[in-house]
Amino acid sequence: MSIVESLRKLIDPVEAQRREEELKNDRELPRRAHAGDPPRFSCRICGHVDTQSGYCPTCLADTMEREPKNGG
Numbered sequence: 639m640s641i642v643e644s645l646r647k648l649i650d651p652v653e654a655q656r657r658e659e660e661l662k663n664d665r666e667l668p669r670r671a672h673a674g675d676p677p678r679f680s681c682r683i684c685g686h687v688d689t690q691s692g693y694c695p696t697c698l699a700d701t702m703e704r705e706p707k708n709g710g
């Protein structure tokens with residue numbers, strides 16, 4: 639638990655309790671859409687792989703492309 643959550647509980651226990659229940663409900667819902675891995679992007683020039691699209695930090699250009707999903 640984060641220190642923020644701890645403080646919140648001290649300040650407003652009712653609201654904290656409600657939030658906790660909301661989080662629990664959220665966790666218990668079946669998550670079919672949840673993907674195991676975040677989308678990956680690779681630079682088409684140098685092959686640099688990152689989780690962000692767009693700008694390749696190596697080529698300093700907008701060369702990042704979404705990698706195709708494996709076994710999708």
Ligand SMILES: [Zn+2]
Nearest residue numbers: 681684694697
């Ligand atoms: Zn690159």
